[in-house]
Amino acid sequence: MDLNEIYFWTATISKWRHLLQDDLFKKVLIDSLTYLSSQKKIVVYAFVIMPNHIHIIWEMLEMNGKEKPYASFLKFTAHQIQENLIIHHPELLKEYKVKEETRHHRFWKRDSLAIKILSREMLEQKLEYCHNNPLQAHWNLALEPEGYYYSSAFDYANNMCRFSFLQHYWDRV
Secondary structure (H helix, E strand, O other): OOOOEEEEEEEEEEEHHHHHHOOHHHHHHHHHHHOOOOOOOOOEEEEOOOOEEEEEEEEEEEOOEEEOOHHHHHHHHHHHHHHHHHHHOOHHHHHEOOOOOOOOEEEEEOOOOOOOOOOHHHHHHHHHHHHHHHHHHOOOOOHHHHHHHOHHHHHOOOOOOOOOOOHHHOOOO
16 A cells, blocks of 8 residues: 555455454454554544454555554554453464464454545445445344444544544545
8 A cells, every 4th residue: 555545445354253243352453543543654534343354444644664554553453462362262362373484373364455545436435335334234233334333434424533543534535
């Protein structure tokens, strides 16, 4: 992803497991977005955290040391998830074991999907997709987009920002 461009980005848990069903792990993701935003590394325009993936409409503003912010996000959240599983669910940790030179566990699938946003219309279409994702029959996480807490849908519907990292897209596009 290029800096100073807006992307629709999807990161998925390894083997499509429902690791993010646990609110504790959703909080890890929220905390990472909050930190990167507070450090002026990213701007998040929309998001939804699903049981096995996250969609974000965001912009990388600057490098986070030697890596792009999305890499920092993936690395930090994986580390936090691993630490929690070691302490609280060591049996679950085994499901993420891999034989790789650089790691023993993999929580995020490789090669997250990044789609560059080319227009306001495209951004709004991706925003609607994010916000309606929890309503899909196979998820059935809410009755309306605003009813799912781990999403920016409520914020857009009520012109609010419950999450400190969230910035409405109309402030940018």
